[in-house]
Amino acid sequence: MxxxxxxxxxxxxxxxxxxxxxxxxxxxxxxxxxxxxxxxxxxxxxxxxxxxxxxxxxxxxxxxxxxxxxxxxxxxxxxxxxxxxxxxxxxxxxxxxxxxxxxxxxxxxxxxxxxxxxxxxxxxxxxxxxxxxxxxxxxxxxxxxxxxxxxxxxxxxMRRDLLLPLTAGLVGAVVAGTALARRLARPLSRAAETASELAAGRRGVADPDPAASPGPAEAVRLRQALSVLDAALERGERQQRDFLLSISHEIRTPLTSVLGYAEALADDAVPTHRLPEVGRILQAEARRLDRFLGDLLDLARLEADDFRLDLAAVDLTLLVREAAATWGERCARHHVDFRLEHPGRAVVVRTDGFRVRQLADCLLANALRLTPQGNPVVLALRAGDDEVEVEVRDSGPGLTDDDVKVAFERGALHERYRDLRPVGTGLGLAIAHRLAARLGGTLTAGTEGPEGGAVFTLRLPTDDSGAADRRTTHGPDGRATDAADGHGGEGSRPDGAPPPDTRA
Missing domain, CATH: 3.30.450 (Beta-Lactamase)
Incomplete structure (x- = not known):
């Protein structure tokens, strides 16, 4: 037994x-x-x-x-x-x-x-x-x-007379203690019940007005915390549902194409002269699916506690020049004018250069997707005493004030503009924002830059004191997968090469 x-x-x-x-x-x-x-x-x-x-x-x-x-x-x-x-x-x-x-x-x-x-x-x-x-x-x-x-x-x-008040005091104290105990325990019991209901998946169960409820200040603060937690859980689950629905919709489209052409090939319903065309379509759709999976993995890595960085002295001027060589060629293929602005001297910062390039590629892919032919995309580097700025500006439709508030939430702009302008997976800006925080910097969005479109600015401290971690997480190929866009672009590939040439 x-x-x-x-x-x-x-x-x-x-x-x-x-x-x-x-x-x-x-x-x-x-x-x-x-x-x-x-x-x-x-x-x-x-x-x-x-x-x-x-x-x-x-x-x-x-x-x-x-x-x-x-x-x-x-x-x-x-x-x-x-x-x-x-x-x-x-x-x-x-x-x-x-x-x-x-x-x-x-x-x-x-x-x-x-x-x-x-x-x-x-x-x-x-x-x-x-x-x-x-x-x-x-x-x-x-x-x-x-x-x-x-x-x-x-x-x-006198001793006999003393017994009565002592007994009365004992009984009165027990009665008063019982009443006080119930008064103190009642709000805590309600809070425990509320926490249990939240753990069971029910939402909207917290006290809507904790300050108006009776009880000591600590119990009021506990109910307020549960009310905030309730609202945060409800908001987070709603965003998660919306995000999953959006991702499911985006994945279903290329998956439907792949399944349709696969069935046609299996049934020998595709003429011989169309086989190369069908192959290119299947390849493009497979790349879209791969991009979705890569973005999801990147986001998961950034949200994990063991995400690591390789910190070293990095010349950001050299880094933006290398990025300009890649993206200048790609912008030319899309008939977009690429411009590079930098101080003309070495700007050395202790950071993870691979991750900074990953973040810049994400923002540039996003800008290229939204910039009409003949208009400029700008990559700018500015150096200050305490921080450096890497800025990406485009000539696209720009962002509204409401867009800026949700720009770095997963799938928020993707859901808002997927039927109005070219969009990507909906994850890129969320990945870039988390990556900037891991690097010890900040990523902000602006509504309208000099070129008329959106402005995204990465600010990094000149020392490495703000970096989240000094370690690096590597993927199967020995390097972490680069991010993709969220505002509407594609990230760079793991080998550092630009993504496939796809026009909006």
Missing amino acids: RPDRIRGPRRRRPGLAGELVLLTAAVTTVTVLLTGLVAWHTLRGAAEAQERDQLARQAKVLGRVPALSALLYAGEQRIAGANGVELAVLDRSGVLSGPAAPVLSTAQRDVLLSGKSLSSSGELHGTEVLVEGSPARYGGAVVLTRPLTDVDAAVAR
């Missing part, structure tokens, strides 16, 4: 509310016990001090008329009843009289005769008593005693 078959049921972990209630009860119990323990030991001292204070006040009152103190005390006893208090009177000559006389020592008599008060303990008739004496106004003193058993009885009463 497998070990996991004989295990008992998993214990259910207590919830936050239960843990808070237990914690509140534990803290309250400990607090009540400590308070009770301290009070328990301090009550005796408080009761004794209270009894002494009462005796001292009585002795002081009787000391004002020591000759009548015995009569006054006897009258009080008859009116209020016996209370255990005993009286002794010390005259000016030192003679002590009264039932409490045996409790005083000679030293204590001398203290009273010197005009000082007396507060001590002693033994009277075999019983421990409290002793309080007060000097008389014209000499002598009055002494009162009370048995310590009276103090013990008072302490017992």
